[in-house]
Amino acid sequence: MSQASGSALHRDPRDVDASSSHKDASSEVQSDSPVLGRAAARFLLGTASATCALITLDTNVVAVSLPSIARTFHVGFADVEWVVSAYMVAFASCLLPAGGLADRFGRKKMLLAGLAVFFLASLGCGLAPSASILNIARAIKGVGAAMLLTSALAVIANTFRDGAQRARAWAIWGMCMGLSTTIAPLIGGAITQWFGWRWIFLLNLPICAVLAWCVWRSIRESRDPEAGPIDVIGSALFGLALALGIWALIATQSDGWHSWMTRGRFAACVALLLAFIQVERTRHHAMIELSLFRQPRFVAAVLAMFGYAACAQVMMTFLPLFLQNAFGLSAIAAGMGMLPFALAMIVGPSIGAMLSTRFSSAALLSIGLSVIGLGNLLTAFVAGDAHYWLVAIGMAVTGCGAGVLNGDTQKAIMAGVPANRTGMASGISTTTRFTAIVTSVGVLGAVLAARTQSALGVNLAGKPAAASHVDGNFMSRVLAGDLAHATAQLTPATKDLLAGAARSSFASGFSSALCVAGVLAMAIATAVWLLSSRAVQHSAPVPFRTTP
Secondary structure (H helix, E strand, C coil): CCCCCCCHHHCCCCCHHHHHHHCCHHHCEECCCCCCCHHHHHHHHHHHHHHHHHHHHHHHHHHHHHHHHHHHHCCCHHHHHHHHHHHHHHHHHHHHHHHHHHHHHCHHHHHHHHHHHHHHHHHHHHHCCCHHHHHHHHHHHHHHHHHHHHHHHHHHHHHCCCHHHHHHHHHHHHHHHHHHHHHHHHHHHHHHHHCCCHHHHHCHHHHHHHHHHHHHHHCCCEECCCCCCCCHHHHHHHHHHHHHHHHHHHHHHHHCCCCHHHHHHHHHHHHHHHHHHHHHHHCCCCCCCHHHHHCHHHHHHHHHHHHHHHHHHCHHHHHHHHHHHHHCCCHHHHHHHCHHHHHHHHHHHHHHHHHCCCCCHHHHHHHHHHHHHHHHHHHHHHCCCCCHHHHHHHHHHHHHHHHHHCCHHHHHHHHCCCHHHHHHHHHHHHHHHHHHHHHHHHHHHHHHHHHHHHHHHHHCCCCHHHHCCCCHHHHHHHHHCCHHHHCCCCCHHHHHHHHHHHHHHHHHHHHHHHHHHHHHHHHHHHHHHHHHHHHHHCCCCCCCCCCC
16 A cells, blocks of 8 residues: 555654654645635544544443343353454454545545444344344444544644644544543443343444534545555455464364364465565555564564453453453443443543653563553452452453553554654554454463363263253353353253352462463563564664665
8 A cells, every 4th residue: 555645644743753754734635615614624633533433332331231142042152252343353454445446536435334334234233134134244343443543634634734733633642542442341241131232233324324413514525546455455464364363263163173174274274375475565556554563672563452452352252251251240230340441441542641751662561561461360360250340350450551651552553663664664553453352362262262171071970860951052152141041941950050150260260361362472572572672773774675
């Protein structure tokens, strides 16, 4: 993709100077509308921020409803994993090409098209007659979300160009995103419990309609006349590789790690990734400029973003499932139970700002990742305990570390590249974030499933009558949160025995998954520190390929 791209992913929301130097305002083509007044500018900012908040809500709100979805369709854990993964794979794969399309054909057109796709996909999700149709609709929704995110942020970056004005605009945008992240579990739990999970998706319909009207009224068309060609081949290879990798991880629950199907999927994933790298090395208008990865400082920042998303943000998916399956909480109670994590994420940036006056960027990234690792390990240690408040402490520690990193990872990535590569670096950053989340869902989900099954076998040792009812279908439904249907045909005594063993085993499986996330966060924290130290010692400039 052209380095001149003005898409959302090619503008750093927090690094104003770098973004401003990336492209001169004169290179943008806009309509002949007069300069926006203060009220019109506020309305435009509110529209763009609300569009991004809708995406954040939709990304996080569905996790609380996963057990309810499993009970409706009587499906297993793999199916509900795809409810999250299908959306994330499509989202991550389409972010960069969607930004290029917005630059080429116009951000307003792309916003309206994205809202139309999001509207129709939400309708499909809400009316889905089966889990398969739901997952297909979720994938289409991910495409629409990518169109919306890139276009909305590009509109903000293109409208607010003055330094102070732009800083205020991104601050308001950040507040909207933080608020939507915080309230998402509560909204998801309330809607699921009081109206049913389908309304999580159907309520998007009037919101999309209102936003479309606001976009039509408030946003002027803008595009980039210097936008390069879209890297269709690179985008397709990356998306297919990501989908195959996630498919391989999720399918291990049924096929096992050593089956030829699992090995074949992983092999195909690796082959596609190698083909993607080769394509990106040879294309003039590559989706990702691989020469950026010659800089240790940049690699360290990208690793930090990966660790932040894979070890902290992913908990927005797993924690609601844990609270419902292990503690037996209702959907709305699970949403409220997420508050320690969500509120700590709000407090974390203030702590990070204070620490930034005493520590370098690399040290701050390592500290944040270490706190995330500590929080995950602490939560893992108490996950099997019957006391929620102990788990809440661990969740708060993880959320605090995530809050410290939120924003600083993006800043570090932008600071690690030359000014003429800030656009592409920002695109890599955002793609890394969502790729990490969906990969972590697959990896931690596989660990959760394997460990839960192993623990259940131990818990039922010496109880052959109860153990005889445990098979693959039973395990899959337990993991998905459909324990009631899994034990529906059993006698009351056997049902109570299996229910208690299943909850305890799920807590054990979740503890193992958290241990993996905690150790990974600690390892990445160490790698970030070492790479940053190497960057200081070897600070010679790295040559970059010039894009014609």
